Amino acid sequence: MHAWPASEVPALPxxxxxxxxxxxxxxxRITLDPGPVARIYVCGITPYDATHMGHAATYNAFDLVQRVWLDTKRQVHYVQNVTDVDDPLLERAVRDGQDWTELAERETALFREDMTALRMLPPRHYIGAVEAIPGIVPLVERLRDAGAAYDLDGDIYFSVDADPHFGEVSGLDADAMRLLSAERGGDPDRPGKKNPLDPMLWMAARPGEPSWDGASLGDGRPGWHIECVAIALDHLGMGFDIQGGGSDLAFPHHEMGASHAQALTGEHPFAQAYVHAGMVGLDGEKMSKSRGNLVFVSALRRDGVDPAAIRLALLSRHYRSDWEWTDQVLADAVERLARWRAAVSRPDGPSADALVEEVREALADDLDSPAALAAVDRWAALQGAEGGTDEGAPGLVSRTVDALLGVAL
Structure with missing residues (x-):
């Protein structure tokens, strides 16, 4: 599966x-010190309704991570998946009378278009669950053969007791985990499971649903968590730098994925840091497909909103914050974009050397994008009030905003 084209990232002094x-x-907070190549895995979309502002906020956060690392003169090995077969996708296809593969392909294409418009740097490897199945099956077989998984009426479940580190990612107790498992795709009440929290690794073929040859597992399709583990281990290996996604993935998805990988390899940890973006709300509730309260990037683009303004709206809130999307948030971003573009359009201005370092420091400090925006605001205000004589300053500001914030002025 191909990703989307990369925009050029200017080099800064x-x-x-x-x-x-x-x-x-x-x-x-921890300080990450990757080697020459920084490694990051970010969980991708289930392509049945893409791309809403919650998606955009999450991928914007990890785009900033890439940009900070690139600015340290490292290479970045970024991997993202697409869960292109899963219950929600199949249910939407049935509801709308569509072929599930066509729905997945259409929504994935739209996601690529939105990421390109927002100038998100693409992953080096963009892998669909379906194309990963040949690599998933052997991992499930290994877990089963090692006693870390078991058969239940043809379905294969992972035993969370097989990983002594289970629970360390989310830090939740068993009761909280059980509640979230029921809310987020698990089946804690299924009779016959060894532990209510045990997640499915391989679902035996169901009538009317797609399935694949699972060798000794029988025909079926993979569970959600093992998909990401197979892709990450194949392309990044154990101990990569960041496992990223929305805060709703800390449990069960990232917790279960870490345990799968640790049980498979006997190594710990799966990732050096687990980084989670906050939720974006609308009308007082989390923005989600199930609630139907979505603001789509593509709809804003069709309405003529500059993608740079959408990106500035996302950057105006700290990535870990839960926040509310409103018309005012977007209006403020449109106004800020106009001010910045006016400021850099002049032939000279106040020195921008200090600004570069302010933006760098803000982003290195847990991706503090609001502080970075405030630094550029101060330079633009000084440009408007006093101007300056540094002929290179407007260009340096433009390159800084482009390279570190992903906004083209």
Missing amino acids: GKGRDLRIHDTATGG
């Missing part, structure tokens, strides 16, 4: 800072 980021597993 000097060198960026190492990233200090909040790690869900430890509950505090």
Whole structure:
């Protein structure tokens, strides 16, 4: 599966800072010091209704991570999946009378268009669940043969007791996990499971649903968590730098994925940091497909909203915050974009050397994009009030905003 085209990232003078980021597993900030190649895995969409502002906010956060690392002169090995076969996708296809593969392909194409418009840097590897199945089956077989998985009426379940580190990613107790498992695709009340929290690794073929040859597992399709584990281990290996996604993925998805990988390899941890973006709400509720309260990037684009303004709206809120999308948030972003473009359109201005370092420091400090925007605001205000004599300043500001914030002025 192909990703989307990359926009050019301007080179800035000097060198960026190492990233200090909040790690869900430890509950505090850690300083990441990757080697020459930084490794990141971000969980992708289930393509049945893409791309709403919650998606955009999450991928914007991890785009900033890439940009901070690139500014330290590292390479970035970024991997993202597409869950292109799953219950929600199949249910939507049935509801709308569509072929599920056509629905997935259409929504994935729309997601690519939105990511391109928002100037999100693409992953090096963009992998669909379906194309990953040949690599998933052997992992499930290994877990079963090692006693870390078991058969229940043809379905294969992972035993969470097989991983002594289970629970360390989310830090939740068993009762909280059980509630969230029921809400987020698990089946804690299914009779016959060894532990209510045990997740499915391989679902035996159901009538009227797609299935694939699972070798000794029988025909079926993969569970949600093992999909990402197979892709991450194949392309990044154990101990990669960041496992990322929305905060609703900390449990069960990232918790279960870490345990799958740790049981498979005997190594710990799966990722050095588990980084989670906050939820975006609308009308007082989390923006989600199930609630139908979605604001789509593509709809805003069709209405003529500049994608740079959409990106600035996302950047105006800290990535870990839960926040509300409103017309005013977008209006403020449109106005800010106009001010910045007016400021850099002049032939000279106040020195921008300090601004570059302010933006770098803000983003290195747990991706503090509001502080980075405030720094550019101050330069633009000074440009408007006093101007300056540095002929290179407007160009340097433009390159800084482009390289570090992904906004083209």
